[in-house]
Amino acid sequence: MLQDFEKCKPEDKDTLNAEIKELRARLIATQQLLREKKLPVLVLIEGWAAAGKGSLIKEIISEIDPRFYNVVSPAVIPESESRYPFLYPYASAIPENGKLIFLDSGWMENVVRKQLRLEISKEEYKRRVRAVNEFERQLRDGGYLVLKIFLHIDKKEQFERLNALTESADTEWRVTADDLWQHREYKQFMKAYDDFMEKTDETVKWHILDGTKKKAAVRDAMKLLVEKIDKALEKGRYTGEPFEEEFPLLKMPKLSEVDLSPAIEEEEYKKELKKLQKRLSELHNVIYRKKIPVILCYEGWDAAGKGGNIRRVAYPLDPRGFDVHPIASPEPHELNRQYLWRFWTRLPRTGHICIFDRTWYGRVMVERLEGFCSEKDWKRAYNEINEFERQLTDWGAVLLKFWIHIDQDTQLARFNERQNTPEKQWKITEEDWRNREKWPQYETAVDEMLQKTSTENAPWFIIESNDKHYARIKALRIIVEALEKACESHFENTYG
Amino acid sequence: MLQDFEKCKPEDKDTLNAEIKELRARLIATQQLLREKKLPVLVLIEGWAAAGKGSLIKEIISEIDPRFYNVVSPAVIPESESRYPFLYPYASAIPENGKLIFLDSGWMENVVRKQLRLEISKEEYKRRVRAVNEFERQLRDGGYLVLKIFLHIDKKEQFERLNALTESADTEWRVTADDLWQHREYKQFMKAYDDFMEKTDETVKWHILDGTKKKAAVRDAMKLLVEKIDKALEKGRYTGEPFEEEFPLLKMPKLSEVDLSPAIEEEEYKKELKKLQKRLSELHNVIYRKKIPVILCYEGWDAAGKGGNIRRVAYPLDPRGFDVHPIASPEPHELNRQYLWRFWTRLPRTGHICIFDRTWYGRVMVERLEGFCSEKDWKRAYNEINEFERQLTDWGAVLLKFWIHIDQDTQLARFNERQNTPEKQWKITEEDWRNREKWPQYETAVDEMLQKTSTENAPWFIIESNDKHYARIKALRIIVEALEKACESHFENTYG
Known part of the structure; x- marks a missing residue:
């Protein structure tokens, strides 16, 4: 996954702009279809601190009618929400039929951080990974289109960006102690992200994008989104098949x-x-x-x-x-x-x-x-x-x-x-x-x-x-x- | 108000029990009428720490169908909610038509504590009192039945109750640092409660009940509630009259x-x-x-x-x-x-x-x-x-x-x-x-x-x-x- 990720080559700016413009038009055109076909879309954007998750979302939504989307930052989960199951903020944020939701980091960041902080045991980590897979499958089977993107930058790039942010009082607050910790422990985080992505790649695939090339990342993210929407609209809302799982059951009388x-x-x-x-x-x-x-x-x-x-x-x-x-x-x-x-x-x-x-x-x-x-x-x-x-x-x-x-x-x-x-x-x-x-x-x-x-x-x-x-x-x-x-x-x- | 409050005389237990039983039956009988007439009821229970607010609510609701009421404790306002206007938790908690809500302390406790802690200025205190009066009037004018009760105990009684709570590990956590502070500053609190109640007694009247006499307080609270509901059901939902207030207005063109x-x-x-x-x-x-x-x-x-x-x-x-x-x-x-x-x-x-x-x-x-x-x-x-x-x-x-x-x-x-x-x-x-x-x-x-x-x-x-x-x-x-x-x-x- 991240270990063997290859950086993208620079691309021609004008071509990129033209591509983005075209994708934007396609995305606008699907808005109404999403609504008619009652297709709900959940886009999870994970990635490194300062990788540009917020900007990426900004570019994707810039022309969408605000009635059709919502952006949620569960990263800022209030203290009170930690008194709920770890999936609670995400399960509460799922979109209505016909609408899009963008999560600016979500269950992956949540679980990985807790694991690296040793706030959860290995056993609990496994349980959470399982719960995430269940949650994603249930959404998919319930007709949701789920798209998962990881925005990647290397340690050097992250250093430069964090540094730039600290230079002004108005952006300094954006760099949290957690971000600095992540930067110091970059390698450990990379390993942990990789592990999590490998274990949650089956039902809904991960897409790693190069955060260093901002425009190309926007193009790629929009392309993924538009193509997946088109495919889903063509096929109609998905309904999952029933399946047998081994839950130890208690014997009940009729x-x-x-x-x-x-x-x-x-x-x-x-x-x-x-x-x-x-x-x-x-x-x-x-x-x-x-x-x-x-x-x-x-x-x-x-x-x-x-x-x-x-x-x-x-x-x-x-x-x-x-x-x-x-x-x-x-x-x-x-x-x-x-x-x-x-x-x-x-x-x-x-x-x-x-x-x-x-x-x-x-x-x-x-x-x-x-x-x-x-x-x-x-x-x-x-x-x-x-x-x-x-x-x-x-x-x-x-x-x-x-x-x-x-x-x-x-x-x-x-x-x-x-x-x-x-x-x-x-x-x-x-x-x-x-x-x-x-x-x-x-x-x-x-x-x-x-x-x-x-x-x-x-x-x-x-x-x-x-x-x-x-x-x-x-x-x-x-x-x-x-x-x-x-x-x-x-x-x-x-x-x- | 509190300064000149006279304690109730002891009453015969059996008579009290009979009265409560009858009121309970009347309350049950009104449930369905509340629903039919779409009357929403908000009961605010304020009072001293350890005065028995929770127990009072418990007795009132004990026979009401759980589909018709809700109990809210905004006292435990999560940190995140302090990032909203001070009335936010209460305005968010108002009941639906045909339902009752009981607030286990609310806007009075909130404003009075902040004032005594010097967290708000005198000016801000005045603004909040005004906002409370506006809020209560708007609810009343919008057809809500609002009942405000203050449960009173004296300093000696409070001492004994707080003391009893600290004696077991299972109830000790109920006594907060704030409660002890209130007990130390009992006189100051009394003055502040009185001031607040005097200033918010016009649209919706306060009712002070003697918390020392538990059963009598239950009877009195239920009586107030039942009688007010009966009156409201008889008259039909209230609709407030328009009125002129002096808001400095900017001149606008047609x-x-x-x-x-x-x-x-x-x-x-x-x-x-x-x-x-x-x-x-x-x-x-x-x-x-x-x-x-x-x-x-x-x-x-x-x-x-x-x-x-x-x-x-x-x-x-x-x-x-x-x-x-x-x-x-x-x-x-x-x-x-x-x-x-x-x-x-x-x-x-x-x-x-x-x-x-x-x-x-x-x-x-x-x-x-x-x-x-x-x-x-x-x-x-x-x-x-x-x-x-x-x-x-x-x-x-x-x-x-x-x-x-x-x-x-x-x-x-x-x-x-x-x-x-x-x-x-x-x-x-x-x-x-x-x-x-x-x-x-x-x-x-x-x-x-x-x-x-x-x-x-x-x-x-x-x-x-x-x-x-x-x-x-x-x-x-x-x-x-x-x-x-x-x-x-x-x-x-x-x-x-």
Whole structure:
């Protein structure tokens, strides 16, 4: 990669200018097509400090309508964002359909620096490389055009540029301590960049450009971009194929096999509830102090009792330390991005608890059954979700998933009760009745979901909820036990 | 206020429990009505450290459906947010229609602490108090129910509670250095709280509750909330009346008086463009270093040349330091909040430039003419916008507003050209033709807007754009001059 990179030969300036002009015109011409074909484009520009990443982006975007692109500099990740998974700033920044985004350095710089600073272990480095490959593949499979460019300059060139920047007070601030460190350790960085690029070159290829020849680099970058866009527009939006990956899965029963008779006496319920809530309240303090992020996922039949269950879990928590995210149909800005985006952007900070009232599993349930996504999309989602969840637990999150389960008779009784109780009528809609008619299809989908996504790190729990009290105690107990375990064990997986 | 606050007498526990139970039931019953009537509710809980703000909120929300509320702790404002105006975290957190939000301390704590730390001058304190009053009134006038509670405990009680917290490792972290400082300076804080509450008691009243009597405080807070909600639901959503405020206004010509003949020669255009862009590029560095936020607002007729003008301004800027925000029709989550919310959340950080391609002035143009808001709403908006913009310039922002102006013939010629040029057709829609028919109504609205919102701190500039080149040079020159002035003058108004 960088080790054997050959510098470009000087080219004729006028020819270059003419080429850039033509590419610029082509890029403008594709703007509207991007929009029509709803193609989202993510351009990642990595490279050496002072290699000219900003200027390169400036030249590429100069004639694009500002409505169609955005430039993001995750390099300046605020302190608060380091309380999220390392991919969080990038996953939050992905473009809407029909738009371009330019990342002025991104996940590569992030991971390489942390590694060289010894802030992450070798094991964690491997996990991050894997996560990056997963992230890029998921974007590609979700129809994103991803282009990765590395802007290269040698040590001598870097010296001259850093030097020039320090000569004026107005540009001096641009040279950071990190830049100087990189310059001193140029060789080590080169090795680390090479290693990272080699390991992330499979799904989306890297393109190394010579930053010394500014105009040629602009021409090359624009050419890559325009040609890739043209190709993507010609072929239409890509949809990834489903594939099998080896996730160690927990054995789950079929829903029809679940015994729904478990119940609890009123007296014991009250006693247990009080005890478990007290313990959860204590654990919340420990979690906060140890900075453990906690993600609780609720799925289940309509009227199964998700809301009441969630309220019993939320009650003992410090309101400053948790959020409940009710997940309804996506809004336009959510629908226009990869389906996990609206969950990425709702993740808790370390030390916080977040409860999802419905989750990303909508992909393999309602979206599958209502045809809101293609067959390939939902078939691929099992793996994508397993990967996403592994990224979360690798980050250090406690991730528990509850299927709140009832039988059809219980649902009918609760529907009727809602219908006949004025202050509960809002809880029941036409859609609920329609969904009820599709019970068998849903059951098939839920069974498949439970089989394919119950991993050791992010297990599913079927919560028998014909007796709501029983269901609440069971969920609370599982949460308390998982948090106790997490608080006891040393917390090694999270790095700032 | 606090000085003469009388402690509550002990009350019978069982009676209290019964009252709370009844209030809880009433609160649950209003949930659905809140949603139907689209009433948004903001509850601000301020008070002493360890007064029990978190527990109070916990008790209030315990039975509310998590889909209807949110708890926000702006006390933990990340470092990065201090690069925004002081009201930013609160303005960003306002609830959607039909939902409740609880702020666990907010703008009062923020302003009072900064003042006691001498981080803001007396003048700035006054400005912030004014901004708070404006903010609260704008929310109220926009139909928000705002409830402000101060939870009071005396110094002795605070001592005991802080002491108890430090006794366990799991709660010790809750006591911050700031809390201990507050405890030491209890008297001073009391004076400062009193002063702030007296000065912000007019539009939305303060309610002081006795934090020593926990249950009674819960009862009182819930009672306040339930009664206010009932009253608001009965009366229907409030719409504020327009009112006159004395903003010193710059004299603006009527659009019909504007001479649109100014033009520039090709040669001079190129020369000037290059010169101004070079200067702007240099100034961007200074702005970044001096942490001056810059907000450029573009409004104008369809096909007036906003896009091209913006591109010429953006070109010389470092892409890491600016954003362009194209403003289209609001999405549901935007429409469901006060109209300035989607602009608050798009403000630049200090040292950054942001360009709005259409702005909050939509309120007094398209929303006025298409009936998307009531007459009172748009008539009130002139003042609200002047206040909003003064808050931004008080923060230290350079705020410039451009009306890109052409005549009807020029628009027609450009519309026709777009219609007849295949690669430009996307730029012209049916809506553009419809808007064109309403030119006279728009002209009246624009004239009124220019008369009523051109303030010294946030002036309007009419940019003659029959000759697009002329328009670009004029806008660039205005920007460069304003930035030079801002960079020269000492930067006194911004506080972290």
